[in-house]
Amino acid sequence: MKTMTTYFKPLLLLPVLAFTISCSEEENEEPMVMDSSTIVDIAQDEEALTSLVAALTTADISEATDLVGTLNSDDPFTVFAPTNDAFISLLAQLDGFDSLEDFDTDEERAILAKILTYHVVAGTAAASTDLTDGMTVSTVQGEDVTISLDGGVFLDDATDTNAEVIIPDVMASNGIVHVIDKVLLPQEIIDALNSGEMENESGTLVDIVVDTEALSIRKLR
Structure with a gap:
């Protein structure tokens, strides 16, 4: 049984991407x-x-959110969008969170919104050619991600494992999407985890994340 007592204000944006994935690399x-x-x-x-x-859909259950309406608006967005496998990998490490349906309280849905809005940049549609090595990009969640172009296009979040852009420059009428291979975690969520306020039967969620090499948390800045 999971329990969480940390309260967050739900945000109004969620990275939902737009592209068609084909089976072949070409x-x-x-x-x-x-x-x-x-x-x-x-x-x-x-x-x-x-x-x-x-x-x-899960985040929109809370009355304060209208994520579908926001991402249907005309304002341009840049979305760094995790794949289904990226979500599966993250959820597999969080005891008590076997699926997105397990974010079943307003507080937990607000946490989900915090994580996902960390993948969204509002007000611009930035193509891969606009990204430069060492560039910092401010997200809707409020924190930055850092771009690395060493051997590909990578995003540096608050963990020790960077996300890689695996499909760049997918266009929609109101923005652009870069598909990435992991879920990014902002420092705000890491701090909340480290505070010990999000506890479950196996200990804090940060204990689980720290013990998982692919999701290991770096020292707080």
Whole structure:
């Protein structure tokens, strides 16, 4: 049984991406451009985005959020969007959170919104060619991610493992999406975990994350 007592203000944005994933590497290198559909439209039609759509729906259960409406708006967004496998990998490490449905209180859904809005940049549609090595990008959640171009395009979050962009430059009518291979974790969530306020039967969630090499937490800044 999971228990959480930390309270967050839910945010109004969630990274839901827009692209069509093909089975071959050659097709993945040239993702389909769908300029007439919003990020939400495309995500709802893409089987590979079920975790992101589920996260959007889960967060919108709270009265204070309207994530679908926000990402259907005309404002441009840049979305660093984790794959379904990235969500599966994260959830597998969190005792008591076997699926997104386990974020079943307003506080937990606010935590989910915090994590996911860390993947969204508002007000711009930044293509991969606009990204530079060492560049910091401010997210809707309020914290920055750092871009690394050493051997690919990588995002540095508050853990020791960077996310890699595996499909860049997927266009929607209201933004651009770069698909990444892990869920980014902001420092705010790491701090909350380290505070010991989010406890479950196996100890704090940070204990689980620290013990998992792929999700290990670096020292607090």
